[in-house]
Amino acid sequence: MVAAKAAALLDAFDSSFNVRKHHLELIREAFVNEGIRALETDSDEIPAMIPSYVNSLPTGNEKGTFISLDLGGTNCRVAAVQLLGDGKVEVLEVKSAVSGDFRLGKVESLFNWMAELVIELVTVKGRHLFSPSEVDGSETIYLGVTWSFPVNQTDINRGKILRMGKGFSLVNADGRDLVELFHEAFERKGMNARVSAIINDTVGTLVAHAYQNPLARIGVIIATGTNAAYIEKVDNIVKLPKNYRSKHAHESMVINSEIDIFGSPAYLPVTEYDVQLMAGSAQPNFQHYEKMMSGMYMGELTRLVITDFVDKGALFGGVHPGGFDVPYSFQTAFMSAIERDFTAGHSDSINLLTDNYEFLNKPTERDVEIIHHIVKTISTRSAHLAAATTSSLIQKQDLHRDDSTEPIVIGINGSVYEHYPFYEERLMAGFELIYPQNVCSRIKVELARDGGTVGAALVAMLCSSKNK
Numbered sequence: 476m477v478a479a480k481a482a483a484l485l486d487a488f489d490s491s492f493n494v495r496k497h498h499l500e501l502i503r504e505a506f507v508n509e510g511i512r513a514l515e516t517d518s519d520e521i522p523a524m525i526p527s528y529v530n531s532l533p534t535g536n537e538k539g540t541f542i543s544l545d546l547g548g549t550n551c552r553v554a555a556v557q558l559l560g561d562g563k564v565e566v567l568e569v570k571s572a573v574s575g576d577f578r579l580g581k582v583e584s585l586f587n588w589m590a591e592l593v594i595e596l597v598t599v600k601g602r603h604l605f606s607p608s609e610v611d612g613s614e615t616i617y618l619g620v621t622w623s624f625p626v627n628q629t630d631i632n633r634g635k636i637l638r639m640g641k642g643f644s645l646v647n648a649d650g651r652d653l654v655e656l657f658h659e660a661f662e663r664k665g666m667n668a669r670v671s672a673i674i675n676d677t678v679g680t681l682v683a684h685a686y687q688n689p690l691a692r693i694g695v696i697i698a699t700g701t702n703a704a705y706i707e708k709v710d711n712i713v714k715l716p717k718n719y720r721s722k723h724a725h726e727s728m729v730i731n732s733e734i735d736i737f738g739s740p741a742y743l744p745v746t747e748y749d750v751q752l753m754a755g756s757a758q759p760n761f762q763h764y765e766k767m768m769s770g771m772y773m774g775e776l777t778r779l780v781i782t783d784f785v786d787k788g789a790l791f792g793g794v795h796p797g798g799f800d801v802p803y804s805f806q807t808a809f810m811s812a813i814e815r816d817f818t819a820g821h822s823d824s825i826n827l828l829t830d831n832y833e834f835l836n837k838p839t840e841r842d843v844e845i846i847h848h849i850v851k852t853i854s855t856r857s858a859h860l861a862a863a864t865t866s867s868l869i870q871k872q873d874l875h876r877d878d879s880t881e882p883i884v885i886g887i888n889g890s891v892y893e894h895y896p897f898y899e900e901r902l903m904a905g906f907e908l909i910y911p912q913n914v915c916s917r918i919k920v921e922l923a924r925d926g927g928t929v930g931a932a933l934v935a936m937l938c939s940s941k942n943k
């Protein structure tokens with residue numbers, strides 16, 4: 476009886492979560508069109524298709540030591556990135572958690588603190604990597620900055636801070652020029668340093684991967700959230716100022732797509748569980764696509780499905796485990812542990828469940844098999860959706876065209892892609908639903924380095940050599 480109930484529920488679950496070829500093609504076309512619109516309109520809403528002002532990629536042969544500074548929600552990381560040529564890098568970093576005082580205080584205090592981290596790197600921890608004149612300040616050092624907060628960028632080294640979010644609420648920060656704030660702090664600290672570029676981590680992912688594989692044309696992040704960068708013709712970036720476009724006509728630029736905000740329930744194959752997740756999220760009706768597939772949400776979707784199965788008597792004997800009602804308590808990493816469990820009797824998965832929730836009766840092997848099926852289906856959907864949206868960036872660059880034999884190289888960064896078992900295979904299976912074999916065989920999906928450090932240092936290098 477219970478078995479029949481579970482089988483019927485699983486069938487219904489499968490048919491709502493399996494995305495088919497026509498869905499993926501619809502999504503690809505819709506994302507292409509949304510992308511074109513976003514390149515044309517300079518909207519006051521949260522922008523997509525953001526110009527990076529990065530208009531060259533590394534060749535892999537560049538050498539030298541460059542500095543990056545990456546301020547994220549939790550940490551500030553300052554790194555000396557040694558470009559060794561032949562796509563090889565070595566990174567030495569100073570990392571420090573951003574304290575509450577810096578999140579809420581005067582903007583100058585935060586920038587003084589970041590300047591001190593640069594001093595620590597150049598004069599102490601990484602001293603051996605810099606020339607005596609760089610260490611004593613008689614020679615200028617150049618930094619690339621990865622800024623993981625909204626910024627209204629108007630050039631590679633110019634951009635005004637918009638509201639910061641992620642727990643930051645600084646006095647006098649909004650509207651200030653990011654690079655000037657750094658330069659003022661360097662001056663206060665008596666440093667001879669300049670910020671030569673500001674980038675976003677997705678742009679960094681593409682640039683960093685291009686150093687490793689110069690054929691890379693797309694960088695994707697599949698982590699807490701998702702995002703992607705690609706290369707666009709300046710002529711097509713209609714929203715750039717006219718004089719910039721005419722000066723750089725026929726050139727290319729890396730675009731931060733902010734693909735996370737693309738997508739509408741009008742064509743996305745949303746299930747009742749997606750609707751439920753959206754209704755309970757902090758920003759309902761925002762990021763429909765990202766909420767179906769990224770690391771922050773897959774575990775929660777799983778929790779909602781399991782809860783429904785328990786409600787209907789198809790799991791855990793119909794008894795809700797203690798603590799299972801806590802939103803976001805079921806992590807995406809649990810899903811990947813369950814898929815990686817090849818122990819006899821699924822003992823690892825059973826232990827994972829009983830370690831995290833309170834059970835009246837221990838979960839059965841059958842319970843785990845059902846849950847395994849659920850997580851496999853949810854993560855497969857994520858990978859297939861990622862293939863569809865990435866293919867929109869392949870289309871925009873016409874990389875799939877029939878007369879080309881070039882590899883289509885995609886660098887991907889993020890814990891979901893890196894650590895979720897079979898994610899890469901499922902991503903490729905998604906491409907196989909979309910493209911014929913001759914195109915799929917050219918698609919090379921590769922693990923990309925962290926764009927926040929290596930990418931920013933590379934862009935600093937590309938820009939400072941131009942400025943010199």
Ligand code: ADP
Binds near residue numbers: 891894
């Ligand atoms: P960030 O988003 O800060 O760049 P990560 O690339 O580490 O950081 O991605 C974090 C996301 O990856 C989280 O949403 C988390 O759920 C997910 N994650 C972390 N470890 C794993 C894992 N082993 N398997 C699957 N997902 C994971």
Ligand code: MG
Binds near residue numbers: 676698889
């Ligand atoms: Mg990251």
